[in-house]
Amino acid sequence: MKEKLAIIGTGIAGMGVAHLLQKHYDISLFEKNKYVGGHTNTVFVEENGIDIPIDTGFMVFNKETYPNLINLFTELNVPIEKTSMSFSVQHKLSNLEYCGSGFNGLFAQRKNLFNPAFIKMLLQINRFNKESVQDLNCGFLKNQSIADYISQKSYNSDFLEKYLLPMSSAIWSTPPNTSLQFPAESLVRFFLNHGMLGLDTHFQWYTVQNGSESYKQRLIAPFRDKIKTGVKIDTIKNTGDKIEIITAKNEHYFYDKVIVAAHANEALQMLSQPSQLQQDLLSKFQYQENIATLHSDISVMPKNKKVWSSWNYLIDQKNGENRATTIYNMNSLQNVSDKENYFVSINPIDLDENKIHKVLTYFHPIFTIESLKAQKRLQEINQEGQIYFCGSYFGYGFHEDAYASAVQLSKQLLNQETNIQLKAG
Numbered sequence: 526m527k528e529k530l531a532i533i534g535t536g537i538a539g540m541g542v543a544h545l546l547q548k549h550y551d552i553s554l555f556e557k558n559k560y561v562g563g564h565t566n567t568v569f570v571e572e573n574g575i576d577i578p579i580d581t582g583f584m585v586f587n588k589e590t591y592p593n594l595i596n597l598f599t600e601l602n603v604p605i606e607k608t609s610m611s612f613s614v615q616h617k618l619s620n621l622e623y624c625g626s627g628f629n630g631l632f633a634q635r636k637n638l639f640n641p642a643f644i645k646m647l648l649q650i651n652r653f654n655k656e657s658v659q660d661l662n663c664g665f666l667k668n669q670s671i672a673d674y675i676s677q678k679s680y681n682s683d684f685l686e687k688y689l690l691p692m693s694s695a696i697w698s699t700p701p702n703t704s705l706q707f708p709a710e711s712l713v714r715f716f717l718n719h720g721m722l723g724l725d726t727h728f729q730w731y732t733v734q735n736g737s738e739s740y741k742q743r744l745i746a747p748f749r750d751k752i753k754t755g756v757k758i759d760t761i762k763n764t765g766d767k768i769e770i771i772t773a774k775n776e777h778y779f780y781d782k783v784i785v786a787a788h789a790n791e792a793l794q795m796l797s798q799p800s801q802l803q804q805d806l807l808s809k810f811q812y813q814e815n816i817a818t819l820h821s822d823i824s825v826m827p828k829n830k831k832v833w834s835s836w837n838y839l840i841d842q843k844n845g846e847n848r849a850t851t852i853y854n855m856n857s858l859q860n861v862s863d864k865e866n867y868f869v870s871i872n873p874i875d876l877d878e879n880k881i882h883k884v885l886t887y888f889h890p891i892f893t894i895e896s897l898k899a900q901k902r903l904q905e906i907n908q909e910g911q912i913y914f915c916g917s918y919f920g921y922g923f924h925e926d927a928y929a930s931a932v933q934l935s936k937q938l939l940n941q942e943t944n945i946q947l948k949a950g
Contacts, residue, residue, distance in 0.1 A: 527551040528781035531770055533758050533795070536563025537583070537924050538915045539786030540744050541597070541931030547748050549939060553778070554748070555770070557757040561745060564924070567738035568819055568883045570867070577862055578736030579855050581817050581869050581885055583924045585610065587728040590718055591925040593932050601743045604734040608858050610727070611834035614691045615827050617841040621687060622827045624834045633831040642683055649684040654722040657713040666710040668894055674709040691838035692721075695851040697922060698815050698871055698889040708897045715921055732859050761785070761912060762797040768911050784913045784934065786927075788812055788888055792914055803906050809899035810918050812888040818873045821866050822880040825852055825873070833857070841874055850874045890922045907934060 530550035532539050540562070543552055560566070564582030571577070585608055588595055598605060613624035623637065624630035637643040656678065660666050666674060671693065675685055690701045693712055697704065715721075720728045733740050745752065760771040767779040785792040789810035793799060799807070826833055837852040855867040870876065890896075900919065907913045915934045920926025 529553070529779075531555065531768070531778065531780040531783045532786055533761075533770070533783065534563065534786035534916075535561045535745075535752060535754075536786060536916070536927060537565060537594075538917065538927040538931045539563070539784075540565075540741070541928045542784050542786060542915060542935055543748050543751070544597075544744055545931065545935035546938065547751075550782070552748060552751050553780070554752040555756045555758055555772075556752060556754045559755045561752055561754060562737075562741050564887060565737045565741045566885065567736035567741075568885075570819070570882050572862060572865060577867070578738055579819060579861050579867055579869070580732075580736050580859060581819055581883070582887060583737050584853065584858055585730045585732050586924065587719075587730050589720070589728050593929045594925050597744070597928060598733075598740060601740060603740040603743060605731045606734050606860075608730050608732045608860075609835050610730045611836070611857070612692065612695070613827055613832045613834035613837045614687055615832075615837065615839045616687050617839070619687075622829055622832045624827075624832045626834065629831055630834075633827075633829045645681070646683040646687060649680055650688055653680065653684070653689070657709075658717055658722060661710065661713045661717065666708075666713060669709045670706050670894060671709050671712060672705040686840070691840065691849075694849060695836055695838050697892070698851065698887070699813050699891055700872075701847070701849055703813065703891055706891075706893050708892060708894050711892060711897055711921070736859070758795055760797050761795045763910065763912065782911045782913065782938075784915060786915050786931070788890070788916065789914075789918045792916075796912070800906075800909055802909065806899045806902055806906055807914075809893075809896045811891045811893075811896075813891050815871050815887050815889055816873065817885045817887055818870045818876060818881055819855075819883040819885075820868055820870060820873070820876050820881045822868070822877045823866050825850070825868070825870065825876065826854070839874060848874050890918045892922065904933075907937060913938070 527550050530552050532543050532552060532554045535554055535556040539554060543554055566582045567578045567580050569576040569578055586594055611624055611626045615622050622634055632638055690704050693704045693707055694701050757773040758770050759773050761783055762769040768783045770778050789807045790812055793807040796803060825839060826837060833854060835854050835857040839850050841848045850873050851871040853869040855861050855869060861867050903919050913934055915930035917923060917927035919930035
């Protein structure tokens with residue numbers, strides 16, 4: 526008889542372990558939301574009687590740094606297509622607009638050809654691209670935040686506020702002040718691994734045809750009837766022989782093993798008696814609540830259309846306070862429509878309410894030097910017994926990281942119990 530396994534959470538980590546372990550365990554999946562997928566969340570907008578699929582969470586990937594996800598998509602025969610990953614910055618206070626797509630993007634505002642401050646910023650970007658890799662390789666970045674590193678290396682405020690913080694804030698969906706505390710070592714390694722430290726190092730990016738919903742449906746098809754949606758787990762309790770899970774409606778279930786594929790902070794809250802190690806490690810991860818709004822309001826995009834990019838970062842000020850938002854141009858990223866403009870704004874600024882299609886809430890991990898230290902020990906909490914963990918916080922916080930953690934955990938469980946070698950990943 527197969528052991529009973531509960532999987533809590535149906536983001537790519539939860540769906541991933543279910544996919545990899547379904548033949549070896551009697552699985553059940555629990556999802557607090559009324560939909561399956563977590564950040565795999567395609568919204569359908571009706572346009573002339575046709576439903577247009579538009580992704581609002583996971584959107585893009587590449588073949589170099591998403592190897593496990595590529596293996597999964599190949600296994601499921603998921604159709605993919607090429608996309609572009611250009612990036613623009615609008616700094617309203619200084620009336621600056623530029624993007625990284627060649628000369629006409631950098632100097633879309635021709636006045637910047639004769640702007641010493643802008644030229645100096647570009648020179649500092651070039652310097653950062655070279656020096657940061659050297660500092661990474663020699664260990665200089667260890668235990669330093671972005672703020673620490675920028676201060677020590679004497680980069681100016683334009684470089685920080687109009688380039689580095691927009692880039693890092695857009696990538697990790699965090700406010701600029703939070704991004705300042707990001708570990709410099711992780712940021713530079715991520716930039717390096719993703720080909721973001723030079724004009725000739727950019728990777729080809731891809732998106733899933735017809736939205737990530739199409740891969741999700743293929744992935745969950747074999748275990749769809751094992752998923753319970755709209756069920757929040759309040760408590761996970763080790764009874765000695767079995768693991769008991771208790772729902773918010775006071776329903777009690779018993780399993781041989783439980784995999785918590787939720788955010789680290791949520792995982793910790795569910796544990797009735799966390800071990801010292803679980804408490805020490807999971808408590809180091811905090812999350813940023815972000816509002817993702819699907820809309821068609823072009824007023825938030827750069828005034829100069831030459832600057833329009835796949836990712837667009839807007840910095841504004843109101844009542845003396847800086848405001849920032851990332852705007853994904855979904856027509857550029859996913860070629861969703863040639864009739865209407867569609868955008869996804871993270872924590873939007875001043876949108877026309879009549880042009881809003883959908884408002885969603887996501888939570889993204891906040892990485893600090895302390896969380897990075899905890900991350901290096903996370904595999905230890907999967908050695909303690911019948912409760913296991915996986916999720917994007919095991920890596921950089923992205924789709925590949927979540928699925929990679931699912932692959933690693935699945936290999937561990939299968940090798941422990943049956944000595945079966947998992948081919949995935």
